[in-house]
Amino acid sequence: xxxxxxxxxxxxFEERVGQETSSRRDPRKDVxxxxxxxxxxxxxxCRVFPPLMGEVCECIDSLPGMESFSxxxxxxxxxxxxxxxxxxxxxxxxxxxxxxxxxxxAWPISTQWE
Amino acid sequence: MxxxxxxxxxxxxMAAVASVAEGKALASSTLESSxxxxxxxxxxFCGTGCGVMLGIRDKKLVAxxxxxxxxxxxxxxxxxxxxxxxxxxxxxRLKHPMIRKNGKFVQASWDEAMKLIGDxxxxxxxxxxxxxxxxxxxxxxxxxxxYLANRIFKGGIGTNNVEGNxxxxxxxxxxxxxxxxxxxxxxxxxxxxxxxxVFFLVGSNTAECHxxxxxxxxxxxxxxxxxxxxxxxxRKSPVTSIADIHLDPxxxxxxxxxxxxxxxxxxxKKYDADxxxxxxxxxxxxxxxxxxxxxxxxVKFLDQYSPEQAELISGVPAQKIVEAARLFANGPTMTFWxxxxxxxTRGVWANNLMHNLHLITGQIxxxxxxxxxxxxxxNACGGVRDTGSLCHILPYGRSVKKAKxxxxxEKIWGAKPGTIKPKPGKNTIEMFRAxxxxxxxxxxxxxxxPGQSLPNLTPYRDAMGKARPGKPFIVVLDIFPTxxxxxxxxxxxxxxxxxKLGVFGMSERRYQYQPALVTPPxxxxxxxxxxxxxxxxxxxxxxxxxGYVSSxxxxxxxxxxxxRHASKxxxxxxxxxxxxxxxxxxxxxxxxPTIDHPGTARRFVKGEDPILDxxxxxxxxxxxxxxxxxxxxxxxxxxxxxxxxxxxxxxDKEYPYILSTGRVLEHWHTGTMTMRAPELKRAYPExxxxxxxxxxxxxxxxxxxxxxxxxxxxEALIKARITGMPxxxxxxxxxxxxxTNSLINRVTIDAYDPGSKQPExxxxxxxxxxx
Ligand code: SF4
Numbered sequence: 001x002x003x004x005x006x007x008x009x010x011x012x013f014e015e016r017v018g019q020e021t022s023s024r025r026d027p028r029k030d031v032x033x034x035x036x037x038x039x040x041x042x043x044x045x046c047r048v049f050p051p052l053m054g055e056v057c058e059c060i061d062s063l064p065g066m067e068s069f070s071x072x073x074x075x076x077x078x079x080x081x082x083x084x085x086x087x088x089x090x091x092x093x094x095x096x097x098x099x100x101x102x103x104x105x106a107w108p109i110s111t112q113w114e
Numbered sequence: 115m116x117x118x119x120x121x122x123x124x125x126x127x128m129a130a131v132a133s134v135a136e137g138k139a140l141a142s143s144t145l146e147s148s149x150x151x152x153x154x155x156x157x158x159f160c161g162t163g164c165g166v167m168l169g170i171r172d173k174k175l176v177a178x179x180x181x182x183x184x185x186x187x188x189x190x191x192x193x194x195x196x197x198x199x200x201x202x203x204x205x206x207r208l209k210h211p212m213i214r215k216n217g218k219f220v221q222a223s224w225d226e227a228m229k230l231i232g233d234x235x236x237x238x239x240x241x242x243x244x245x246x247x248x249x250x251x252x253x254x255x256x257x258x259x260x261y262l263a264n265r266i267f268k269g270g271i272g273t274n275n276v277e278g279n280x281x282x283x284x285x286x287x288x289x290x291x292x293x294x295x296x297x298x299x300x301x302x303x304x305x306x307x308x309x310x311x312v313f314f315l316v317g318s319n320t321a322e323c324h325x326x327x328x329x330x331x332x333x334x335x336x337x338x339x340x341x342x343x344x345x346x347x348x349r350k351s352p353v354t355s356i357a358d359i360h361l362d363p364x365x366x367x368x369x370x371x372x373x374x375x376x377x378x379x380x381x382x383k384k385y386d387a388d389x390x391x392x393x394x395x396x397x398x399x400x401x402x403x404x405x406x407x408x409x410x411x412x413v414k415f416l417d418q419y420s421p422e423q424a425e426l427i428s429g430v431p432a433q434k435i436v437e438a439a440r441l442f443a444n445g446p447t448m449t450f451w452x453x454x455x456x457x458x459t460r461g462v463w464a465n466n467l468m469h470n471l472h473l474i475t476g477q478i479x480x481x482x483x484x485x486x487x488x489x490x491x492x493n494a495c496g497g498v499r500d501t502g503s504l505c506h507i508l509p510y511g512r513s514v515k516k517a518k519x520x521x522x523x524e525k526i527w528g529a530k531p532g533t534i535k536p537k538p539g540k541n542t543i544e545m546f547r548a549x550x551x552x553x554x555x556x557x558x559x560x561x562x563x564p565g566q567s568l569p570n571l572t573p574y575r576d577a578m579g580k581a582r583p584g585k586p587f588i589v590v591l592d593i594f595p596t597x598x599x600x601x602x603x604x605x606x607x608x609x610x611x612x613x614k615l616g617v618f619g620m621s622e623r624r625y626q627y628q629p630a631l632v633t634p635p636x637x638x639x640x641x642x643x644x645x646x647x648x649x650x651x652x653x654x655x656x657x658x659x660x661g662y663v664s665s666x667x668x669x670x671x672x673x674x675x676x677x678r679h680a681s682k683x684x685x686x687x688x689x690x691x692x693x694x695x696x697x698x699x700x701x702x703x704x705x706x707p708t709i710d711h712p713g714t715a716r717r718f719v720k721g722e723d724p725i726l727d728x729x730x731x732x733x734x735x736x737x738x739x740x741x742x743x744x745x746x747x748x749x750x751x752x753x754x755x756x757x758x759x760x761x762x763x764x765x766d767k768e769y770p771y772i773l774s775t776g777r778v779l780e781h782w783h784t785g786t787m788t789m790r791a792p793e794l795k796r797a798y799p800e801x802x803x804x805x806x807x808x809x810x811x812x813x814x815x816x817x818x819x820x821x822x823x824x825x826x827x828x829e830a831l832i833k834a835r836i837t838g839m840p841x842x843x844x845x846x847x848x849x850x851x852x853x854t855n856s857l858i859n860r861v862t863i864d865a866y867d868p869g870s871k872q873p874e875x876x877x878x879x880x881x882x883x884x885x
């Protein structure tokens with residue numbers, strides 16, 4: 001089994017090739033403020049199995065940070081995800097919204113943050 | 115105050131969703147805030163080319179939403195695009211040029227790095243000739259970038275050693291279109307989805323790789339009970355969940371299935387005799403030369419591929435093949451395919467057989483009826499294929515082998531006559547082999563990661579990075595550290611996506627403009643500016659003629675204008691796509707020869723395709739709706755009689771499993787960008803190999819056991835995921851992980867299609883053992 005590659009200063013190097021980097025900066029110190037929001041809101045268009053529309057909306061509304069809204073159309077529903085970070089918003093999308101029985105697809109149409 | 119602001123953001127998000135659902139533009143009063151300005155742009159991941167709107171405040175990206183005014187993607191975007199702004203601002207972006215000194219990377223000034231590059235390239239060209247240098251580009255580079263690099267190398271330096279990663283993903287599709295229709299690129303468009311009643315999805319995990327296209331198919335199927343889906347894939351991907359018929363051939367043996375479908379169509383007289391008589395010819399290759407045969411000859415050829423025979427070859431039940439053939443013939447049918455057909459040693463042939471089915475049933479050039487190859491990258495089509503940035507082609511359908519085409523491009527470029535060589539350069543695999551032999555002495559790699567993405571990776575990583583006497587000089591332009599930058603001699607930090615302007619050309623021939631909206635980090639610069647400087651340095655050193663680039667091209671807009679002129683009077687003619695138009699409109703589909711032409715939905719159709727009205731291919735004898743394959747020999751598309759041969763490396767006793775590679779929804783290609791979003795990384799934190807439960811039982815494997823995957827070329831160590839998704843005897847590994855143990859391309863095979871030179875990533879023989 002070969003050794004795992006090391007990362008240093010953001011540049012990978014592989015021992016087998018015998019190359020390395022002298023970049024000692026910690027690039028993570030350079031984080032742009034715009035990538036660290038304290039509030040993220042995602043507007044999601046959900047495709048829903050039509051016979052389960054009612055149950056799906058009820059279930060979404062019971063989830064923290066999520067709220068459904070009607071689009072006046074069978075088979076589609078809007079969902080608002082509010083979160084404290086991108087991380088949390090994505091987690092809610094993937095691990096909660098998409099797991100609701102009857103949700104066939106979820107399209108994160110709009111994302112804003114501050 | 116904060117509450118008001120948040121209420122505003124909530125209302126905006128809801129209005130954006132409602133507008134997409136209703137297919138209406140957003141009312142500006144609802145959404146516009148004085149602080150945020152919205153700008154039309156395009157997602158830079160897959161070839162779906164979703165239109166997006168970017169919100170900018172204080173020169174920073176603060177919002178992204180789907181663009182409901184976009185004519186084909188209509189406001190939808192998938193989770194990958196949601197993270198684009200975050201990826202742009204990721205902390206480990208490359209910010210300064212770096213030069214390797216005594217084995218270590220040290221920060222350098224642009225002047226020092228560029229001078230070194232100019233000296234090393236010029237030195238190599240002077241001492242060893244133009245073919246001692248090479249360019250390896252990308253379907254992610256902007257069209258202007260690929261065009262300019264091609265211009266510098268082919269028309270300036272005088273080498274055809276110009277390649278790009280579309281060789282690894284789209285070359286067989288190009289070969290299929292060109293050998294069947296005479297010119298590359300699809301004739302249909304995404305609008306056809308709204309008219310098709312049968313979707314034939316072949317070797318395409320559309321749900322994960324082109325999710326917005328998949329949603330449109332799903333929506334159509336849900337709205338119409340008579341819309342049916344046939345899926346042909348040896349692996350049960352999420353696409354199979356909507357399949358009415360699932361054909362699951364043993365990987366590499368599907369050509370027999372396609373011929374058998376044609377067999378059924380012919381035997382049951384479901385073919386379109388009139389279309390065949392007017393528009394088709396039939397050819398077989400004998401003794402290395404194409405030979406014409408007649409329809410009866412084709413029928414006779416198909417006799418060997420009855421559904422029962424195809425079942426024996428492919429493992430697909432004969433009855434399913436019969437049902438699929440009947441559905442296909444009923445139509446209107448739209449066929450989508452991707453890497454499952456292209457990444458094969460029989461890739462061009464597999465593409466030909468898709469076209470065969472459409473041609474014999476006359477399902478082409480009409481709404482809802484088209485063969486359509488989907489692209490994985492945002493600009494494989496517009497950037498590399500159309501600009502001719504591969505070793506054998508020149509811009510806009512021209513070939514290096516044709517003297518007339520070389521002369522045309524030399525004139526447009528202002529190159530000395532005879533500069534463009536008539537012999538194709540080295541294709542990707544041969545280029546990296548030549549690098550390993552130190553024959554190529556300097557290589558420029560732009561916006562791609564061959565240190566992870568090439569098949570049979572180990573010798574090619576050594577070729578790029580192993581210290582040795584005469585080791586070639588490697589320059590890499592990229593936005594992040596990758597498995598390729600670690601092998602470079604010089605790393606140049608590039609601007610990405612919304613930091614630079616230019617054009618992306620997506621799968622349906624639509625060219626879309628992307629504006630520069632934010633400043634690149636550190637000293638990163640747009641690739642085009644770097645290429646202009648590179649050309650200037652070569653001019654100064656006398657290895658390309660003085661003023662060849664510098665006297666004509668100073669900006670990205672200059673390059674675009676020259677490109678438009680290079681397309682004039684070709685089958686691609688987009689003279690009418692001025693920058694101003696592209697800035698205003700949501701992309702335009704070529705051909706669009708005049709400023710008032712709206713763009714072309716379907717090629718080869720009189721009344722739709724302007725190429726049939728003006729210029730060298732014009733034909734006034736046609737009636738509205740008539741089809742003419744104007745680029746094909748004798749104006750007839752070719753139905754090819756291709757033998758149903760198997761893969762380059764069939765399984766055997768020693769290597770009894772078939773390895774196939776592919777993608778997952780959250781990650782894109784080598785993960786260079788998507789792995790920068792921790793949320794996406796967490797969705798698939800570590801590599802996995804899908805193994806069918808039947809095989810797992812035989813091997814004594816359980817979920818999460820570490821598996822050693824060994825081929826004749828190398829090995830990888832990856833955790834098992836026991837699932838019924840791959841068929842028995844087949845395993846599947848996504849290729850997005852970069853740690854050494856998970857580099858699955860150390861295992862894959864570099865055998866390539868003799869026509870398209872595209873490697874067979876999808877099939878190689880491996881053995882498996884619990885590690
Ligand atoms: S489908 Fe492709 S182009 Fe559209 S948002 Fe997703 S990755 Fe981007």
